[in-house]
Amino acid sequence: MKTAVIAIGGNAIIKEGQRGSLEEQFQNVMSSCDHIIDLVEEGYNLVLTHGNGPHVGNSIIKGEIAKDKVPEYQMDAYGAETQGLLGYMIKQSLSNRLKERKIDREIVSLVTQVEVHEEDEAFLNPTKPVGPFFSKEEAEHLMNLKGYSMKEDSGRGYRRVVPSPRPMEIIEKKAIRDLSASGYIVIAAGGGGIPVTKRQGGLYHGVEAVIDKDYASALLALEIDADLLIILTGVEKVSINFGKPSQENLDVMDVETARKHMADGQFPAGSMGPKIDAALSFVETTGGNALITSIDQLKRAIKGETGTRLVKY
Numbered sequence: 001m002k003t004a005v006i007a008i009g010g011n012a013i014i015k016e017g018q019r020g021s022l023e024e025q026f027q028n029v030m031s032s033c034d035h036i037i038d039l040v041e042e043g044y045n046l047v048l049t050h051g052n053g054p055h056v057g058n059s060i061i062k063g064e065i066a067k068d069k070v071p072e073y074q075m076d077a078y079g080a081e082t083q084g085l086l087g088y089m090i091k092q093s094l095s096n097r098l099k100e101r102k103i104d105r106e107i108v109s110l111v112t113q114v115e116v117h118e119e120d121e122a123f124l125n126p127t128k129p130v131g132p133f134f135s136k137e138e139a140e141h142l143m144n145l146k147g148y149s150m151k152e153d154s155g156r157g158y159r160r161v162v163p164s165p166r167p168m169e170i171i172e173k174k175a176i177r178d179l180s181a182s183g184y185i186v187i188a189a190g191g192g193g194i195p196v197t198k199r200q201g202g203l204y205h206g207v208e209a210v211i212d213k214d215y216a217s218a219l220l221a222l223e224i225d226a227d228l229l230i231i232l233t234g235v236e237k238v239s240i241n242f243g244k245p246s247q248e249n250l251d252v253m254d255v256e257t258a259r260k261h262m263a264d265g266q267f268p269a270g271s272m273g274p275k276i277d278a279a280l281s282f283v284e285t286t287g288g289n290a291l292i293t294s295i296d297q298l299k300r301a302i303k304g305e306t307g308t309r310l311v312k313y
Contacts, residue, residue: 010051076206114193
C-alpha cells in the first residue's frame, strides 16, 4: 500500500471567529473525517500531522492568567500538552466515523519529539509570535524579568517571539513507520513536534522553541519513506499573482518553476511560502510528489482533478 503524510492546519480545528470550545473543535474535526477516510478507501496508509498554533496560544494565555497559582511551562511542554489533546480529538472523531462507515482500521496517536540543533541561527533571531498581547510597559517588564524577546505586532501590542528552528530528525520515526506499515492510521508530530536538542551522551532536552508544522511534516514523510506528502490549506490550488486580476491557479509546478516563483515573491513567508518550501524539500530529496489543496477537495485532488501537485521535473 502507498503511504501518504497529510498535514492538517491548526486553524482548521479552531476556525477564525470561534471561541475554540471543545464542542466547536470536535465539530470542526468531525467535518474533516470523511475527506481523510476517503483516502483509506483509495488504498492509502495514512500518517496525519496537525498544527496547534491556536491551542498553544490559548495554553500560554491560561498560564499567564494563572501564573500566581501554578508554575508556568516552557514551550516544549505546551507542545506536548496540545499534542495529547488534539491527538485525542482527531483519534476519537476518526474512530467514530470509521465505525459508522464500517471500515476496520485502528488509530494511534503518538506524542512526538523532533530534534533541532542548538546552533540553528533561529535561536539568535526569534521570530515566531506566541501567546497574548502586552502593552509596551508590560513587554519591557517581561524582557527584564524573564529575558523574553518581545516584538510589536501590527499595532495590536507586544507579543513574545520564540525561535523557530528547522527540524533535523523525528525521534519516533521508526515507531511511526512500523505502525503505518502495519496498517494503523498514525497521528504524529503535532504542531511540528516537541522541540528537543541532543546533549552530551545523546540525551534529549526540551527547548524554548516552536517548529513549523509543514517542515516537520515534510521531514517525517522523508524519514518514513512516504510516497506522497499532502499539505492542506485554505485554498483549492496554489496561485501566482494571488488576489489580482491576473491571478493564475496552478495545476502542476516543477521544482525549478516553484523556486523561481518563490524568488519573485509569489509565495510570502507569512502564508504560502513555508508550505511550498517544505513540499519542495520532500520532492527534491525523494523525487516523489507533494500535493497542496483544501481538505474538502482532497479526494478529487488525489485523483488529479484539482489541487496543485509539485514534481521534481
